[in-house]
Amino acid sequence: MKKYLLPISLIFIIGAFLLGFIEIDTVSIDKKTDNVINYGLENISDNLKNITNLSKRDQDIICAVSRGLVSKNIDNNIVPSLAKEIIKSEDEIEYEFKINDNIYWSDGSKITSNDIVVFFRELLKEEDEKNISALLDVYGAKEFREGKTTFEKGVAIKSKDNSVIIRLNSKNDKFLDELTKPQYRLRKYLIMWENMKKNYNELVYSGEYKITLFENDKVTLESNYDSDNKKVINLINDSNVELSMASFEVGERDLVVDPPQSQLNKLSNDGNLITIPKNEGVYLYINDSNNISLQGRREIYKYISKSMENYLISNDKSFELAEGSYFREDKDDLTKLQTRKVISNKQEEWSPPKVLTILCKDNTMNRELCRIIEKWFRENTRIFIKYSLLKEDEFNDEELQRRYDMILFNNEANILNKDKFYKKFINYMSESEKETLLSSNNNDEEYLSIENKLFREYRIVPLIFYNENIAFSRKVSSIKMDGNGNIDFSTIIN
Structure with missing residues (x-):
């Protein structure tokens, strides 16, 4: 009998050892899954260059991967973002945006005031006129857009000592509010945003997230920061909101915006609904x-x-x-x-x-x-x-x-x-x-x-x-909209 005890003991020890590995691996997988949010959408546009034909949900992608000089929170307060301080002249015609010292592109390079000036030059050339009223109020901006002057000589948007200085034609009380909108969020090589499916991997991003996948039926956003606990958001193209909700019910979606009217009360009673004006x-x-x-x-x-x-x-x-x-x-x-x-x-x-x-x-x-x-x-x-x-x-x-x-x-x-x-x-x-x-x-x-x-x-x-109603799963404990009605992905806690 003794001759069998040693082999049996060894088998038991080895089995326990292997089971220990399996358990560790399972915990690792669960942890990784917990950091992934699946967000159901009816449509995803791969042309994110111009705002004109983009839905709020398409704009959410721009807001996730880009930041502006200023932003607007859920209480409609304008707060600094890329800028750490805003100084207005006494006549409220000139604005100086002092740029944060610790802001970076997704490739690790520093974001500078000159990057923002270059972006505004591109935006004046590429965006539809009706979407850039704030920039067109800048001295010389209309003339540049019409080809009557150069940007460097004629437009009052300058970089100086890591500040962006902007001078308007006249006082505009809505100037800062306009700058909080998605189209003014800093994007590099704006022309390439016309075909995100082709170019997403060649771009760098100024926001909380970067795009790591862009396909017909799925876009993946991965957080730029916190390398030990990466957050991943999958935007999944569902043909309609009913399909998104069906997937939500079986745990395959964690966020659904504007779920069907018939399900709002149940979602609210279950504690799975945020309602925002x-x-x-x-x-x-x-x-x-x-x-x-x-x-x-x-x-x-x-x-x-x-x-x-x-x-x-x-x-x-x-x-x-x-x-x-x-x-x-x-x-x-x-x-x-x-x-x-x-x-x-x-x-x-x-x-x-x-x-x-x-x-x-x-x-x-x-x-x-x-x-x-x-x-x-x-x-x-x-x-x-x-x-x-x-x-x-x-x-x-x-x-x-x-x-x-x-x-x-x-x-x-x-x-x-x-x-x-x-x-x-x-x-x-x-x-x-x-x-x-x-x-x-x-x-x-x-x-x-x-x-x-x-x-x-x-x-x-x-x-x-x-x-605005947002259905959220048990994996999501917090989510907010910004003052422009876009999802603030940086507020998602899971």
Whole structure:
């Protein structure tokens, strides 16, 4: 018997030894997996050069791998990023951005003030004009873009002692806010960003992450820092959000933006949902040329507002009621809200029509809004709602729009850019309102005058403000959006 004891003991010892290795390897794999976040997206563009055709989710990639001079946090505060200090001249025309001493490209080389100046020169040449209003306010920038001067001699963007000095044509209170947007984030060799699939591996990146894979169905971001605990984010191209959520349910996705409405309450109850206010609203144009009286327009607005309110009783994550405010921030102005509530409660004679028509662009949320409105009118009035959801080119047909009683609009409700906001409605304003708007020169009193008139006459009225919803798995304990509505990947904790 003794002769078998030694071999058996050796086998036992060797087995235990090998099992120890297997256990260590398993822990290592689990740890590595815990550092990987899978993010489901409906589409991923490989052309990241220009912002024009990029969705917020495409812009997320730029924000992850690039940093700007300044950024905007979730509370809409402008904070330094590449710049460590900002000095404004007394007349607020010249800005000096003192650059951080400890900022680096993904290849380890130092980011300098000259890198930023070179990037701005490229941006002026390559980006669409409507996306670079901040840079076009710089002295000489328009002339350079038009080929009338050189950048070095004519444009007031200079590098000096590791500072970037920028001089504007005139004071612009929105200059810093504009610089926080994704298009102003530092990117090297901007022209190469037109084909990321081909060039991603040849680029260096100024942000928290670098791109280590760019394919049709997957983009991989890997953190530039903390070499012992690399974070990896896989952006996976799913054909639709329903597919992303199906993968989320079986643990194959950790982040899904704007999950289906039907799942929001469950996700919230399970503690797997973040709801964040967005600077995007829905507004209702009521056609005053279609024989709908002032009282009729007032009643229609009240009815539609009630349909939204009724829906929110059981679906409070999708949006927030505007309650008479054109901007979310104005909901704190109780005097204005009370005045508009009094106006809305006026009662006059009105003969309701049998049918009312609504036109809007075809998207998931507009389909839901139209369904809500139609159902409420059917159950609570004798008015039948007919709605049409059209693609953008069809929707923009002005002759077609005139045939409808109402039009639903999406608009960016950025209180810091009222000029852009109101100009979205310019085709539905009276001639006097157009004239006031075009000559307003960013005057808040004139904007308020236009707004008050639109509300009193119930021609263009606010309905709701959207929320951003993000489903997250148990692997993610923290995630935030920045002030421009982009995911701040640096805040992900897992």
